Amino acid sequence: MSAGVLLAVLGAALLHGTWNAIAKAIPARLVSSALIGTVYLVVGAIGCLVLPFPPREVWPYLLVSAAVQTLYLVLLTAAYAKSEFGRTYPLTRGIAVLGITLIATVFLGERMTPAQLAGVAVVAIALFALSWSPKGRGGPAGTLMAVAVGVTITAYSVLDGIGVRLSGEPFGYASWLFLMQGVTIPLVCLVLSRDRAELLRGMRRHAPMGVLGGILSLAAYTIVVWAQSLAPLAVVSALRETGVLAAGLIGYFVFREPFSRWRLTATVCAVSGIVAIRLGG
Numbered sequence: 001m002s003a004g005v006l007l008a009v010l011g012a013a014l015l016h017g018t019w020n021a022i023a024k025a026i027p028a029r030l031v032s033s034a035l036i037g038t039v040y041l042v043v044g045a046i047g048c049l050v051l052p053f054p055p056r057e058v059w060p061y062l063l064v065s066a067a068v069q070t071l072y073l074v075l076l077t078a079a080y081a082k083s084e085f086g087r088t089y090p091l092t093r094g095i096a097v098l099g100i101t102l103i104a105t106v107f108l109g110e111r112m113t114p115a116q117l118a119g120v121a122v123v124a125i126a127l128f129a130l131s132w133s134p135k136g137r138g139g140p141a142g143t144l145m146a147v148a149v150g151v152t153i154t155a156y157s158v159l160d161g162i163g164v165r166l167s168g169e170p171f172g173y174a175s176w177l178f179l180m181q182g183v184t185i186p187l188v189c190l191v192l193s194r195d196r197a198e199l200l201r202g203m204r205r206h207a208p209m210g211v212l213g214g215i216l217s218l219a220a221y222t223i224v225v226w227a228q229s230l231a232p233l234a235v236v237s238a239l240r241e242t243g244v245l246a247a248g249l250i251g252y253f254v255f256r257e258p259f260s261r262w263r264l265t266a267t268v269c270a271v272s273g274i275v276a277i278r279l280g281g
Contacts, residue, residue, distance in 0.1 A: 115280025
């Protein structure tokens with residue numbers, strides 16, 4: 001992995017942690033999902049007009065990924081409603097790091113050096129450690145929902161990693177992916193909403209924050225899709241999930257969640273894993 005790709009993915013991690021905090025800050029979970037989906041629709045449509053049309057063999061990956069990512073966003077905002085941000089976010093990302101590494105190395109034949117594998121393992125362990133908060137809010141329901149989110153992240157990351165390489169055009173692939181999500185996410189939110197008028201009022205009320213979250217989300221994942229076309233999926237995943245470092249600080253300063261010595265130690269371990277991934281390549 002080149003230094004440029006490394007810095008880009010770390011930047012995407014920062015954006016990712018920030019937009020997740022915005023999704024947590026909007027009190028109505030369907031409102032935040034619908035607003036993010038609306039941004040996807042607008043930007044994706046513009047991209048589809050100017051970028052190449054994906055080849056036929058790419059469409060199964062695009063369609064399934066769009067469906068999985070729609071489920072992911074709805075589950076994610078529901079998980080945030082049931083548990084602490086600083087606990088849920090690292091848990092979902094840690095599960096994804098392990099899942100993507102397993103699938104990429106065992107089933108997709110990706111090769112990683114021992115140092116890179118060790119770095120990925122350290123990052124994953126650090127993420128799980130960051131999610132451990134014995135005094136935090138969140139019971140079994142929140143934990144199970146976070147695990148489900150982690151599974152969906154694993155699924156769509158692998159699908160997009162394969163799909164973008166088949167397409168040969170990462171930005172065109174991302175545009176069509178966002179366009180489809182831009183249709184499905186708001187529709188699902190409308191179906192799930194008990195009061196559609198209240199949903200629309202909430203979207204108007206939280207529009208500035210929701211639009212910002214959507215833009216950051218879109219930018220973060222576009223970078224990730226581009227990086228997946230150039231570097232191993234497991235490495236990109238491990239680096240991307242270091243957004244928990246920013247999330248931990250946001251949780252502490254914005255949501256007043258504790259940032260203990262335990263979490264500080266886990267953060268240092270995550271950074272060590274990043275260094276191992278970079279030097280081991």
